[in-house]
Amino acid sequence: MSKPFFALLVFLLALPSASHAWNAAGHRQIAALAWEVMTPVARRQATALLRQHPDYARWRERQQENDPDYGVFLEASIWADDIRGDRRFYDEGKGVPTPRLPGFPDMRRHGDWHYRDRGGGEIDARLARLAHDLVFGTRAAKIYALPWLLHLTGDIHQPLHTGGRNDRGGNRFYVRAPSVKRKKRQTLHGYWDNLPGPSGLRGAALARRLAFLRRLPPPSSAEAVGDIRRWLEESRALIAREVYPKKHDAILDASFHRRAQYRADLRLRAAGQRLGHWLNYLL
Ligand SMILES: [Zn+2]
Numbered sequence: 001m002s003k004p005f006f007a008l009l010v011f012l013l014a015l016p017s018a019s020h021a022w023n024a025a026g027h028r029q030i031a032a033l034a035w036e037v038m039t040p041v042a043r044r045q046a047t048a049l050l051r052q053h054p055d056y057a058r059w060r061e062r063q064q065e066n067d068p069d070y071g072v073f074l075e076a077s078i079w080a081d082d083i084r085g086d087r088r089f090y091d092e093g094k095g096v097p098t099p100r101l102p103g104f105p106d107m108r109r110h111g112d113w114h115y116r117d118r119g120g121g122e123i124d125a126r127l128a129r130l131a132h133d134l135v136f137g138t139r140a141a142k143i144y145a146l147p148w149l150l151h152l153t154g155d156i157h158q159p160l161h162t163g164g165r166n167d168r169g170g171n172r173f174y175v176r177a178p179s180v181k182r183k184k185r186q187t188l189h190g191y192w193d194n195l196p197g198p199s200g201l202r203g204a205a206l207a208r209r210l211a212f213l214r215r216l217p218p219p220s221s222a223e224a225v226g227d228i229r230r231w232l233e234e235s236r237a238l239i240a241r242e243v244y245p246k247k248h249d250a251i252l253d254a255s256f257h258r259r260a261q262y263r264a265d266l267r268l269r270a271a272g273q274r275l276g277h278w279l280n281y282l283l
Pocket residue numbers: 020021022080081114151155
């Protein structure tokens with residue numbers, strides 16, 4: 001192996017692994033809260049679009065709810081993260097383009113759609129585009145847009161997907177959380193992603209968690225619908241105020257952890273509520 005290549009490889013391996021935003025449990029909770037405020041018409045439209053998606057059968061198999069339409073809606077919200085490990089898709093600039101699925105505009109993983117910070121990303125512009133497609137696009141464009149919109153509305157409410165302290169959205173800021181086994185070192189970004197609970201949360205355990213979230217104060221209706229800029233700015237204000245502990249490598253104390261958990265819960269609650277109202281308007 002040539003020296004420069006080896007150096008590059010070491011550098012790449014040392015990069016923090018790409019962040020996924022709220023884990024699967026977080027996205028399911030947001031989608032579930034959205035479903036609760038959706039009108040029967042919006043639910044029917046969403047279900048009809050998801051049934052025509054090439055991955056409908058996978059979602060159907062994975063879901064564990066009594067109402068499969070609801071269960072599929074929850075699983076579809078995680079699709080944008082699932083394709084990161086899916087060999088039918090490829091990374092721009094790295095992988096070789098793969099054959100297109102029927103109706104898809106391309107097979108890119110679009111990692112830069114999930115965030116927006118000083119270094120790049122386009123979550124806000126992309127959300128606006130997807131909303132437009134959901135109303136005015138062809139049938140195929142709508143089918144492609146819906147799972148993305150479900151996902152990115154969640155991501156934009158995760159503060160560290162909208163910036164950080166020049167540390168790739170907290171991916172280079174390390175903390176030790178007392179709640180995690182052996183106080184293992186982890187990134188601040190990962191800590192926030194996992195506040196919604198274990199990734200596999202479904203069925204009865206998910207329902208218990210939703211009952212808790214429902215009791216939290218909802219965002220006022222005035223701020224609930226389609227205001228992408230505002231969602232982004234709220235997330236950024238949280239970064240400035242309360243997302244970071246005082247010190248790098250700090251063991252997070254109980255009061256920090258309680259505050260972060262409460263803040264994350266409020267963001268999930270707001271994202272769900274807003275997504276639901278937005279879909280009522282778009283569908
Ligand atoms: Zn994401």
